[in-house]
Amino acid sequence: MLKIYAYDQKNHQVVPSDQFSNHTWINVVDPSAEEIATLLGKTDLPESFVFYGLDKDENARTEYNDDDDATLIIYDVPILQKEGDGSSRTASYRTVPLGIILTKNHLVTISNIALPFLDSFSDNRRHLNPTKPVHAVLSILAHIISNYQRYLRDMNKSRERTEEQLQRNMHNRDLYGLMRIQRSLVYFLMSLRTDKLTMEALRKAPHFPLNDVDDEYIDDILTEAQQSIEMAQISNNILSESMDTYSSVINNNMNNVMKFLTVYSILLTIPTLVFSFYGMNMKLPMANLSISWIVAIALSLVIGALVGFHFWRKHLF
Numbered sequence: 542m543l544k545i546y547a548y549d550q551k552n553h554q555v556v557p558s559d560q561f562s563n564h565t566w567i568n569v570v571d572p573s574a575e576e577i578a579t580l581l582g583k584t585d586l587p588e589s590f591v592f593y594g595l596d597k598d599e600n601a602r603t604e605y606n607d608d609d610d611a612t613l614i615i616y617d618v619p620i621l622q623k624e625g626d627g628s629s630r631t632a633s634y635r636t637v638p639l640g641i642i643l644t645k646n647h648l649v650t651i652s653n654i655a656l657p658f659l660d661s662f663s664d665n666r667r668h669l670n671p672t673k674p675v676h677a678v679l680s681i682l683a684h685i686i687s688n689y690q691r692y693l694r695d696m697n698k699s700r701e702r703t704e705e706q707l708q709r710n711m712h713n714r715d716l717y718g719l720m721r722i723q724r725s726l727v728y729f730l731m732s733l734r735t736d737k738l739t740m741e742a743l744r745k746a747p748h749f750p751l752n753d754v755d756d757e758y759i760d761d762i763l764t765e766a767q768q769s770i771e772m773a774q775i776s777n778n779i780l781s782e783s784m785d786t787y788s789s790v791i792n793n794n795m796n797n798v799m800k801f802l803t804v805y806s807i808l809l810t811i812p813t814l815v816f817s818f819y820g821m822n823m824k825l826p827m828a829n830l831s832i833s834w835i836v837a838i839a840l841s842l843v844i845g846a847l848v849g850f851h852f853w854r855k856h857l858f
Contacts, residue, residue, distance in 0.1 A: 542570040542655075543580060546663060548672050554665040561647075566671040568659060569594075569651040584647050587611050594640020594651035601638070601735035605748045612748055614641040614678065616739060617732035618656055618685050619692050632699070634692055634725035636732040639685075641678055643749075648674045650681070658688055675749065679758050682740065686762055689733060689769045696722050697776055704783060711791070719784060726777040733773060737766040804852050811848065812841040 546555040546566040558565060561583035569580065572595075581588055587606045590613045593599055604613040617636040639656060642649040648671045650659060659681075662669040667684060669677050703718050743749050744759050751759065815837050 542568075543572055543576045544568045544663070546669075546671070548670055550672075553668070553670075555663065555669055555671070563646045564672040564674075565647060566662075566669065566677070567647055567649045568663065569649060570655050571595075571653050572651075580649075584649070585609055585611070585644050586642055586647070586649060587613075590640070590642050591651060594638070594642065594649075595653050597637065597653055599638045599640075601732065601739045603739055603743050603746065603749075605746065610645055610748075612643040612746070614643070614739065614743065615639070616641065616682060616685060617736055618652075618658070619689050619729060619732070620654075620656070621692065633721040634696065635728050641681065643674050643678060647671075648677055658684055675751065675755055676758070679755060679762065682736075683758070683762050683765070685736070686765045686769060689729060690765070690772065692725075693729065693769065693772050693776060696725060700776070700780060700783075707787065711787070711794075716787065719780060719787075723777065723780050723784065726773055726780065729773045730770065730777065733766060733770045737763065737770065740766065807852075808845050808849060811845045812838075815841040815844070 544567070545558045545561065546568070547558040547560070547562060548554075548564065548566075549556050555566060561567070567580070567584070569576070569591075572580065577591060580586065581591065587609045590604075590606065590611060593604075593613060593615065599615050601617045602615050605611070606613070616639050618639045619634055619636050621632060621634055623632050637652065637654060637656075640649075640651040642651065661667040661684065662681070667680065669680055671677050700719065700722055703715050703722075706712070707715050707719075740759060740763055744751065744756075744763075
């Protein structure tokens with residue numbers, strides 16, 4: 542998919558266009574071979590930059606092409622994935638690369654999957670001015686960081702709900718939910734750190750000129766990125782400690798179950814031993830009485846009670 546947006550100076554908003562004119566925003570999502578050929582034929586984009594932006598394994602970084610006077614920014618973007626029944630309990634998060642290519646005539650965003658946050662720019666819920674490409678890029682980066690923070694808050698709420706459920710009753714599905722959150726936090730931490738390094742490199746790059754307003758803007762974005770890293774790190778530490786605690790609780794519960802089964806196995810063995818003795822072909826006290834079965838039962842109960850009292854004193858049950 543390839544969509545072009547021009548800037549309406551009168552209404553101060555982007556509008557769909559079908560022309561590859563100057564100072565337009567081109568949003569490219571999982572393009573076909575024909576769309577890539579059209580994009581390269583109508584613009585001054587380096588071909589390698591286009592394929593870098595479509596590489597799902599590309600790391601966050603920035604690169605400059607002297608020949609075409611083009612800047613490539615690869616930035617990791619958080620996305621929400623719902624698995625299983627689609628509920629928040631089975632939701633997980635990961636990051637995907639977004640390519641931003643900046644030339645003297647065009648601002649291009651390119652990715653191999655649709656990124657919903659870009660819709661807020663295309664439908665003018667957020668302002669984007671491609672005639673000021675540097676500020677437009679910073680607006681996109683700022684929105685990405687705000688998405689990180691929103692997802693981190695959602696993960697914290699989900700973690701708290703899951704921990705409350707685990708305190709009432711421990712189920713595997715809740716433990717799997719915590720595992721998904723922890724995995725998501727690892728993805729976020731790695732991506733936030735590389736994103737922050739990319740922004741710092743971009744701020745120092747001579748091919749990415751910043752005026753006073755833009756310099757202050759990128760400083761705010763870097764501050765928010767650092768706060769997001771700290772938030773993700775704290776959440777990851779809390780979750781790691783919680784998972785260790787739940788592991789200890791599971792082991793303790795298992796020990797209690799094994800102790801319970803062992804104690805009751807011993808108690809249930811006593812009647813078997815007593816009746817086994819009276820079933821042997823040998824003379825035993827009161828074996829010839831008509832109430833010998835009552836004697837065997839009474840003897841089993843007395844021995845069982847004594848052994849049970851001993852276990853109780855030892856706090857074994």
